Amino acid sequence: MRRIAGALLLCLAGCGARPPAAITAPPPPEALAAAPDWRRLATPADRDRLRRWYEAWTQALAQARPVAAADLAAQGALFTIDAALDDPVPPAGAYRCRTFKLGRKGKAGTGFTAYGWFDCRITVAAGGAAQLVKLTGSQRQVGLLYRADPTRAAFLGTLMFGDESRAYGYGADATRDVAGWMERIGPRRWRLVMPYPAFESTLDVLELVPAE
Template sequence: MGFGLAACAMLAACGGGGGGGGDRPATAVAAAPLDWRRVATEADRTRLRNWRVAWIEAMTKARAAGNGKAIDAQGPLFDPDHALDGAMPPPGDYRCRIFKLGARGTGAKDFTSYPFFGCRVEAEGDVSSFYKTEGSQRPVGLAFPDGQRAIFLGTMMLGDERNALEYGRDANRDMAGIVQRVGARRWRVALPYPRFESTLDVIEMLPAG
Protein backbone atom coordinates (compact mmCIF):
# COMPACT_ATOMS: atom_id res chain seq x y z
CA MET A 1 0.00 0.00 0.00
CA GLY A 2 1.27 3.49 -0.69
CA PHE A 3 2.36 6.00 1.95
CA GLY A 4 -0.61 8.31 1.48
CA LEU A 5 -3.04 5.43 1.70
CA ALA A 6 -0.97 4.28 4.65
CA ALA A 7 -1.76 7.58 6.30
CA CYS A 8 -5.44 6.92 5.75
CA ALA A 9 -5.10 3.46 7.18
CA MET A 10 -3.08 4.70 10.11
CA LEU A 11 -5.57 7.30 11.24
CA ALA A 12 -8.57 5.37 10.13
CA ALA A 13 -10.08 8.57 8.62
CA CYS A 14 -9.73 8.63 4.87
CA GLY A 15 -12.50 6.41 3.84
CA GLY A 16 -10.96 5.53 0.49
CA GLY A 17 -9.49 2.30 1.73
CA GLY A 18 -6.38 0.36 0.93
CA GLY A 19 -5.10 -1.40 -2.09
CA GLY A 20 -3.06 -0.11 -4.91
CA GLY A 21 0.60 -0.43 -5.56
CA GLY A 22 3.37 2.08 -5.53
CA ASP A 23 5.96 2.74 -2.93
CA ARG A 24 3.92 4.67 -0.40
CA PRO A 25 3.28 3.22 3.14
CA ALA A 26 -0.21 2.40 4.50
CA THR A 27 -1.46 4.58 7.39
CA ALA A 28 -4.36 4.69 9.76
CA VAL A 29 -7.75 7.32 10.16
CA ALA A 30 -11.89 6.17 8.52
CA ALA A 31 -13.81 8.72 6.29
CA ALA A 32 -11.79 11.68 7.39
CA PRO A 33 -13.63 14.03 9.72
CA LEU A 34 -12.55 17.56 8.91
CA ASP A 35 -12.31 18.43 12.60
CA TRP A 36 -8.93 17.12 13.74
CA ARG A 37 -10.13 17.27 17.33
CA ARG A 38 -12.31 14.23 16.64
CA VAL A 39 -9.18 12.29 15.70
CA ALA A 40 -6.50 13.56 18.08
CA THR A 41 -5.81 11.80 21.36
CA GLU A 42 -6.26 13.76 24.58
CA ALA A 43 -2.48 13.82 25.01
CA ASP A 44 -2.00 15.32 21.55
CA ARG A 45 -4.76 17.87 22.04
CA THR A 46 -2.87 18.98 25.16
CA ARG A 47 0.43 19.17 23.27
CA LEU A 48 -1.13 21.25 20.52
CA ARG A 49 -2.91 23.50 23.00
CA ASN A 50 0.45 24.29 24.61
CA TRP A 51 2.41 24.74 21.39
CA ARG A 52 3.46 28.33 22.18
CA VAL A 53 4.71 27.40 25.64
CA ALA A 54 6.84 24.67 24.06
CA TRP A 55 8.11 27.08 21.40
CA ILE A 56 9.21 29.77 23.84
CA GLU A 57 10.79 27.22 26.17
CA ALA A 58 12.69 25.58 23.31
CA MET A 59 13.92 28.86 21.83
CA THR A 60 15.01 30.16 25.23
CA LYS A 61 17.11 27.05 25.83
CA ALA A 62 18.57 27.05 22.32
CA ARG A 63 19.60 30.72 22.44
CA ALA A 64 21.00 30.42 25.96
CA ALA A 65 23.22 27.61 24.69
CA GLY A 66 24.79 29.94 22.12
CA ASN A 67 22.76 29.07 19.04
CA GLY A 68 21.37 32.53 18.32
CA LYS A 69 23.16 32.96 14.98
CA ALA A 70 22.04 29.55 13.72
CA ILE A 71 18.46 30.31 14.70
CA ASP A 72 18.47 33.79 13.14
CA ALA A 73 19.99 32.41 9.93
CA GLN A 74 16.73 30.57 9.27
CA GLY A 75 14.73 33.79 9.12
CA PRO A 76 11.00 33.30 9.81
CA LEU A 77 11.26 29.52 10.20
CA PHE A 78 11.54 29.79 13.98
CA ASP A 79 9.23 32.79 14.45
CA PRO A 80 6.04 31.44 16.06
CA ASP A 81 4.03 34.48 14.94
CA HIS A 82 5.04 34.31 11.28
CA ALA A 83 2.47 32.45 9.17
CA LEU A 84 1.14 33.13 5.68
CA ASP A 85 -2.02 32.05 3.89
CA GLY A 86 -1.85 28.69 2.17
CA ALA A 87 -0.89 26.52 5.12
CA MET A 88 -1.40 23.26 3.28
CA PRO A 89 1.56 22.40 1.02
CA PRO A 90 0.42 21.37 -2.47
CA PRO A 91 0.89 17.73 -3.52
CA GLY A 92 4.37 16.86 -4.69
CA ASP A 93 7.88 15.92 -3.66
CA TYR A 94 9.72 18.00 -1.07
CA ARG A 95 13.15 18.39 0.50
CA CYS A 96 12.69 18.30 4.25
CA ARG A 97 14.94 18.58 7.27
CA ILE A 98 14.38 18.42 11.00
CA PHE A 99 15.56 20.86 13.66
CA LYS A 100 15.44 19.80 17.31
CA LEU A 101 15.37 22.58 19.89
CA GLY A 102 15.44 22.65 23.67
CA ALA A 103 17.02 19.51 25.07
CA ARG A 104 15.02 17.18 27.27
CA GLY A 105 16.99 14.58 29.19
CA THR A 106 20.70 13.98 29.31
CA GLY A 107 22.92 13.78 26.28
CA ALA A 108 20.70 15.88 23.99
CA LYS A 109 21.72 19.23 22.53
CA ASP A 110 19.64 22.39 22.68
CA PHE A 111 19.91 22.91 18.91
CA THR A 112 20.42 20.18 16.33
CA SER A 113 19.98 20.42 12.55
CA TYR A 114 19.75 17.23 10.50
CA PRO A 115 20.49 16.80 6.76
CA PHE A 116 17.77 17.12 4.14
CA PHE A 117 15.72 14.06 3.28
CA GLY A 118 12.99 13.25 0.78
CA CYS A 119 9.35 13.65 1.76
CA ARG A 120 6.05 13.82 -0.08
CA VAL A 121 2.60 15.36 0.17
CA GLU A 122 -0.45 13.79 -1.49
CA ALA A 123 -4.08 14.89 -1.70
CA GLU A 124 -6.44 12.64 0.25
CA GLY A 125 -9.79 14.33 -0.36
CA ASP A 126 -10.30 17.14 2.15
CA VAL A 127 -7.03 16.35 3.93
CA SER A 128 -3.46 15.78 2.77
CA SER A 129 -1.04 13.02 3.63
CA PHE A 130 2.57 13.72 4.53
CA TYR A 131 5.32 11.14 4.74
CA LYS A 132 9.07 10.83 4.76
CA THR A 133 10.23 8.66 1.88
CA GLU A 134 13.57 7.44 3.24
CA GLY A 135 15.49 6.65 6.40
CA SER A 136 15.00 4.42 9.42
CA GLN A 137 12.60 6.84 11.16
CA ARG A 138 9.77 7.99 8.88
CA PRO A 139 6.89 10.24 10.02
CA VAL A 140 3.64 9.52 8.21
CA GLY A 141 0.22 11.05 8.77
CA LEU A 142 -2.51 13.45 7.70
CA ALA A 143 -2.78 17.24 7.69
CA PHE A 144 -6.23 18.66 8.49
CA PRO A 145 -7.18 22.22 7.42
CA ASP A 146 -7.66 24.50 10.43
CA GLY A 147 -7.96 28.14 9.42
CA GLN A 148 -4.61 29.77 8.67
CA ARG A 149 -2.85 26.58 9.69
CA ALA A 150 -3.22 22.86 9.32
CA ILE A 151 -2.90 20.20 12.00
CA PHE A 152 -0.69 17.17 11.43
CA LEU A 153 -1.53 13.90 13.18
CA GLY A 154 0.55 10.85 12.51
CA THR A 155 2.86 8.14 13.72
CA MET A 156 6.51 7.20 13.34
CA MET A 157 7.41 4.26 11.10
CA LEU A 158 10.62 2.48 12.04
CA GLY A 159 13.16 0.32 10.23
CA ASP A 160 11.73 -1.84 7.47
CA GLU A 161 8.08 -1.45 8.50
CA ARG A 162 5.79 -1.18 5.49
CA ASN A 163 2.58 -0.23 7.29
CA ALA A 164 2.17 2.55 9.81
CA LEU A 165 1.03 1.76 13.32
CA GLU A 166 -2.53 2.91 13.92
CA TYR A 167 -2.58 6.40 15.39
CA GLY A 168 -3.44 6.35 19.10
CA ARG A 169 -2.20 2.82 19.77
CA ASP A 170 1.27 3.79 20.99
CA ALA A 171 1.79 7.20 22.57
CA ASN A 172 5.53 6.94 21.96
CA ARG A 173 4.89 6.74 18.20
CA ASP A 174 2.11 9.35 17.96
CA MET A 175 3.00 12.71 16.44
CA ALA A 176 1.08 16.00 16.49
CA GLY A 177 2.08 19.30 14.94
CA ILE A 178 1.08 22.61 13.38
CA VAL A 179 1.61 23.11 9.62
CA GLN A 180 2.18 26.67 8.35
CA ARG A 181 3.55 28.42 5.30
CA VAL A 182 6.43 30.72 6.20
CA GLY A 183 7.72 31.79 2.76
CA ALA A 184 6.82 31.88 -0.92
CA ARG A 185 7.60 28.16 -1.24
CA ARG A 186 8.53 27.22 2.29
CA TRP A 187 6.52 25.40 4.93
CA ARG A 188 7.11 24.09 8.42
CA VAL A 189 5.62 21.45 10.66
CA ALA A 190 6.15 22.40 14.31
CA LEU A 191 5.85 19.47 16.72
CA PRO A 192 5.55 20.61 20.36
CA TYR A 193 6.79 18.29 23.10
CA PRO A 194 7.84 15.30 20.98
CA ARG A 195 8.26 12.10 22.97
CA PHE A 196 12.03 12.09 23.03
CA GLU A 197 15.07 14.40 23.18
CA SER A 198 13.64 17.86 22.49
CA THR A 199 11.02 20.40 23.51
CA LEU A 200 10.18 21.38 19.93
CA ASP A 201 10.86 19.75 16.58
CA VAL A 202 10.52 21.83 13.41
CA ILE A 203 10.37 20.16 10.01
CA GLU A 204 11.26 22.54 7.17
CA MET A 205 9.66 21.73 3.81
CA LEU A 206 10.90 23.02 0.44
CA PRO A 207 9.70 21.86 -3.00
CA ALA A 208 12.09 19.34 -4.49
CA GLY A 209 11.89 20.82 -7.98
Protein backbone atom coordinates in the same frame (compact mmCIF):
# COMPACT_ATOMS: atom_id res chain seq x y z
CA MET B 1 -13.77 7.32 16.52
CA ARG B 2 -10.27 6.18 17.44
CA ARG B 3 -10.63 3.25 15.01
CA ILE B 4 -11.37 5.76 12.25
CA ALA B 5 -8.29 7.79 13.14
CA GLY B 6 -6.13 4.68 13.18
CA ALA B 7 -7.38 3.59 9.78
CA LEU B 8 -6.84 7.05 8.32
CA LEU B 9 -3.19 7.10 9.29
CA LEU B 10 -2.30 3.45 8.90
CA CYS B 11 -3.18 3.56 5.23
CA LEU B 12 -0.62 6.30 4.56
CA ALA B 13 2.35 4.00 5.02
CA GLY B 14 1.79 2.89 1.45
CA CYS B 15 3.33 6.18 0.28
CA GLY B 16 6.71 5.24 1.76
CA ALA B 17 9.83 4.35 -0.14
CA ARG B 18 9.46 0.62 0.62
CA PRO B 19 6.46 -1.61 -0.23
CA PRO B 20 4.18 -1.83 2.83
CA ALA B 21 2.60 -4.97 4.19
CA ALA B 22 -1.08 -5.37 5.07
CA ILE B 23 -2.00 -1.72 4.70
CA THR B 24 -5.53 -0.79 5.71
CA ALA B 25 -7.72 0.53 2.90
CA PRO B 26 -8.78 4.20 2.99
CA PRO B 27 -11.96 4.81 5.01
CA PRO B 28 -15.26 5.33 3.18
CA PRO B 29 -16.41 8.93 2.61
CA GLU B 30 -19.05 8.66 5.33
CA ALA B 31 -16.31 7.97 7.91
CA LEU B 32 -14.51 11.15 6.92
CA ALA B 33 -17.73 13.14 7.01
CA ALA B 34 -18.44 11.89 10.53
CA ALA B 35 -15.23 13.38 11.93
CA PRO B 36 -13.98 16.34 9.87
CA ASP B 37 -12.56 18.21 12.86
CA TRP B 38 -9.03 17.25 13.90
CA ARG B 39 -9.99 17.71 17.56
CA ARG B 40 -12.33 14.75 17.31
CA LEU B 41 -9.56 12.55 15.92
CA ALA B 42 -6.70 13.67 18.16
CA THR B 43 -5.84 11.88 21.37
CA PRO B 44 -6.22 13.93 24.59
CA ALA B 45 -2.42 14.06 24.86
CA ASP B 46 -2.10 15.46 21.35
CA ARG B 47 -4.83 18.03 21.86
CA ASP B 48 -2.88 19.18 24.92
CA ARG B 49 0.40 19.33 22.99
CA LEU B 50 -1.12 21.39 20.22
CA ARG B 51 -2.75 23.78 22.68
CA ARG B 52 0.67 24.38 24.26
CA TRP B 53 2.50 25.16 21.03
CA TYR B 54 3.56 28.67 22.08
CA GLU B 55 4.87 27.43 25.41
CA ALA B 56 6.91 24.77 23.59
CA TRP B 57 8.35 27.35 21.19
CA THR B 58 9.49 29.69 23.96
CA GLN B 59 11.00 26.87 26.04
CA ALA B 60 12.77 25.35 23.04
CA LEU B 61 14.26 28.63 21.87
CA ALA B 62 15.47 29.46 25.38
CA GLN B 63 17.23 26.09 25.54
CA ALA B 64 18.65 26.28 22.01
CA ARG B 65 19.96 29.86 21.90
CA PRO B 66 22.91 29.36 24.30
CA VAL B 67 24.36 26.68 22.01
CA ALA B 68 23.10 27.69 18.56
CA ALA B 69 22.19 31.39 18.38
CA ALA B 70 23.90 31.87 15.00
CA ASP B 71 22.27 28.75 13.53
CA LEU B 72 18.83 29.90 14.63
CA ALA B 73 19.31 33.39 13.22
CA ALA B 74 20.63 32.04 9.90
CA GLN B 75 17.32 30.30 9.15
CA GLY B 76 15.26 33.48 9.31
CA ALA B 77 11.52 32.83 9.44
CA LEU B 78 11.97 29.11 10.15
CA PHE B 79 12.52 29.78 13.86
CA THR B 80 10.39 32.93 14.16
CA ILE B 81 7.36 32.04 16.26
CA ASP B 82 4.83 34.33 14.58
CA ALA B 83 5.91 33.81 10.97
CA ALA B 84 2.85 31.92 9.68
CA LEU B 85 1.24 33.14 6.45
CA ASP B 86 -2.09 32.28 4.82
CA ASP B 87 -2.56 28.98 2.93
CA PRO B 88 -0.74 26.57 5.26
CA VAL B 89 -1.20 23.32 3.32
CA PRO B 90 1.56 22.60 0.77
CA PRO B 91 0.39 21.67 -2.74
CA ALA B 92 0.65 18.02 -3.75
CA GLY B 93 4.11 17.11 -4.98
CA ALA B 94 7.65 16.11 -4.08
CA TYR B 95 9.56 18.01 -1.40
CA ARG B 96 12.94 18.16 0.24
CA CYS B 97 12.62 18.17 4.01
CA ARG B 98 14.93 18.41 7.01
CA THR B 99 14.42 18.18 10.74
CA PHE B 100 15.66 20.47 13.50
CA LYS B 101 15.43 19.47 17.17
CA LEU B 102 15.28 22.38 19.61
CA GLY B 103 15.66 22.10 23.36
CA ARG B 104 16.17 18.98 25.39
CA LYS B 105 14.14 16.47 27.34
CA GLY B 106 15.73 16.03 30.77
CA LYS B 107 19.45 15.48 30.37
CA ALA B 108 19.10 14.06 26.87
CA GLY B 109 19.90 16.14 23.80
CA THR B 110 22.31 18.96 23.05
CA GLY B 111 19.78 21.80 22.86
CA PHE B 112 19.99 22.05 19.07
CA THR B 113 20.42 19.40 16.37
CA ALA B 114 20.14 19.95 12.60
CA TYR B 115 19.75 17.04 10.20
CA GLY B 116 20.41 16.88 6.47
CA TRP B 117 17.88 16.92 3.66
CA PHE B 118 15.59 13.96 3.04
CA ASP B 119 12.61 13.27 0.76
CA CYS B 120 9.00 14.06 1.60
CA ARG B 121 5.78 13.93 -0.38
CA ILE B 122 2.41 15.65 -0.16
CA THR B 123 -0.49 13.77 -1.78
CA VAL B 124 -4.28 13.83 -1.64
CA ALA B 125 -5.94 11.21 0.57
CA ALA B 126 -9.49 9.89 0.56
CA GLY B 127 -12.01 12.68 1.03
CA GLY B 128 -9.61 15.32 -0.25
CA ALA B 129 -7.41 15.64 2.85
CA ALA B 130 -3.72 16.33 2.30
CA GLN B 131 -1.29 13.70 3.53
CA LEU B 132 2.38 14.13 4.39
CA VAL B 133 4.86 11.27 4.21
CA LYS B 134 8.55 11.57 5.00
CA LEU B 135 10.01 8.98 2.64
CA THR B 136 13.62 8.70 3.77
CA GLY B 137 15.60 8.95 7.00
CA SER B 138 15.68 6.95 10.23
CA GLN B 139 12.62 8.74 11.69
CA ARG B 140 9.77 9.24 9.23
CA GLN B 141 6.48 11.02 9.90
CA VAL B 142 3.34 9.85 8.11
CA GLY B 143 -0.06 11.47 8.63
CA LEU B 144 -2.86 13.78 7.56
CA LEU B 145 -3.28 17.55 7.53
CA TYR B 146 -6.50 19.18 8.73
CA ARG B 147 -6.98 22.88 7.99
CA ALA B 148 -7.57 24.61 11.34
CA ASP B 149 -7.55 28.33 10.45
CA PRO B 150 -6.24 30.56 7.65
CA THR B 151 -2.59 30.18 8.75
CA ARG B 152 -2.38 26.71 10.30
CA ALA B 153 -3.22 23.09 9.55
CA ALA B 154 -3.15 20.44 12.25
CA PHE B 155 -1.03 17.36 11.53
CA LEU B 156 -1.90 14.03 13.15
CA GLY B 157 0.31 11.08 12.38
CA THR B 158 2.80 8.51 13.57
CA LEU B 159 6.52 7.80 13.34
CA MET B 160 8.19 5.03 11.39
CA PHE B 161 11.73 4.02 12.39
CA GLY B 162 14.65 2.45 10.52
CA ASP B 163 13.65 -0.18 7.98
CA GLU B 164 10.00 -0.39 9.03
CA SER B 165 7.60 -0.57 6.09
CA ARG B 166 4.33 -0.21 7.99
CA ALA B 167 3.05 2.63 10.17
CA TYR B 168 1.42 2.09 13.54
CA GLY B 169 -2.22 3.11 13.76
CA TYR B 170 -2.63 6.56 15.23
CA GLY B 171 -3.43 6.32 18.92
CA ALA B 172 -2.00 2.80 19.29
CA ASP B 173 1.32 3.91 20.84
CA ALA B 174 1.76 7.33 22.43
CA THR B 175 5.51 7.24 21.77
CA ARG B 176 4.78 6.94 18.03
CA ASP B 177 2.01 9.54 17.81
CA VAL B 178 3.00 12.85 16.23
CA ALA B 179 1.02 16.09 16.44
CA GLY B 180 2.01 19.41 14.95
CA TRP B 181 1.07 22.59 13.14
CA MET B 182 1.84 23.01 9.45
CA GLU B 183 2.53 26.63 8.48
CA ARG B 184 3.65 28.43 5.35
CA ILE B 185 6.55 30.80 6.11
CA GLY B 186 7.53 31.94 2.61
CA PRO B 187 6.46 31.78 -1.06
CA ARG B 188 7.74 28.18 -1.38
CA ARG B 189 8.64 27.26 2.19
CA TRP B 190 6.70 25.46 4.91
CA ARG B 191 7.37 24.12 8.38
CA LEU B 192 5.76 21.43 10.49
CA VAL B 193 6.11 22.46 14.14
CA MET B 194 5.81 19.50 16.55
CA PRO B 195 5.61 20.53 20.23
CA TYR B 196 6.78 18.20 22.98
CA PRO B 197 7.74 15.12 20.94
CA ALA B 198 8.17 11.82 22.78
CA PHE B 199 11.95 11.76 22.45
CA GLU B 200 14.99 14.01 22.91
CA SER B 201 13.73 17.55 22.34
CA THR B 202 11.20 20.18 23.38
CA LEU B 203 10.21 21.09 19.82
CA ASP B 204 10.85 19.46 16.45
CA VAL B 205 10.64 21.53 13.26
CA LEU B 206 10.39 19.86 9.85
CA GLU B 207 11.18 22.29 7.03
CA LEU B 208 9.74 21.59 3.58
CA VAL B 209 10.67 23.13 0.24
CA PRO B 210 9.71 21.88 -3.24
CA ALA B 211 12.12 19.38 -4.77
CA GLU B 212 13.86 20.86 -7.80
